[in-house]
Amino acid sequence: MANTYTQIYIQIVFAVKGRKCFIKEEFREEVQKYMAGIIGNKKQKLFAVYCMPDHVHMLVSIKPDVSLSTLVKDIKVNTTIYLKQQGFVNGGFSWQEGFGAFSYSKSQTPQVVSYILNQKEHHKRKTFREEYIEFLEKFGVEYSDKYLFEFYE
Template sequence: MANTYSQLYIQIVFAVKGRQNLISTKWKDEIYKYITGIITNQKQKLIAINGMPDHIHILVGIKPDISLSVLVRDIKSSSSKFINEQKWINGKFEWQTGFGAFSYSHSQLGNVIKYIENQEEHHKIRTFKEEYISFLKLFCIDFKNEYIFEEI
């Protein structure tokens, strides 16, 4: 797209289906590398990635030539397939339906990167559900509590 200039920063958040703790510290770095490859192959820019055993945060610089929903669909479907092919868990690995997407200005990137890098510290204080609801409230997103998570 000639003469198109943009600067779009999006934090994407999604959970393991049923919010199960299936992302082991033994292989989470391999998943993150794989997801980095998916984002790079889509010609988008990964800025930060981290998470917990039950969810993931990804900060991307996204160009306007791809739909955010398409990018997240590709990340979730390809990484699920990769995890299942590795046979790291008993049964079938799946990401939960849906995702959160939160936009930031360039001046906020340092704080967002630090937040993503320090997931383990944040979750000593609050649960993923509390964290996610705080994002929804901070960004003034209307939601219904009963539709946020499928829990097992």
């Protein structure tokens, strides 16, 4: 796209269906590297990714010719295949429908990267549900409890 210049930073959040703790610590880094590869192959830039056992946070810089929904779908579909092929999960694994996406300015990216990479510590103090609803409210996103992720706390 000639003469098109953008700076789009998005934090993406999505969860394992049923909020089951499928992403184990022993293969978490491999899954994160695989996700990074998907994003790189789509010519997008990954700043940070952290897989909790039941959900994922990532910060990406996307180009305007890429649909955010398509990017997330590609990450979910290909990661599901990878997880099953590697024997990391059983046939019952899948991601929940939907995702959260929150935009940031370039000056905010260091704080967002730090936040994402410190998920393990962060969730010692706050549940995923509390965190996710806080994001929705902070960003002024209207939502219905009916369509939020399945939360089992």
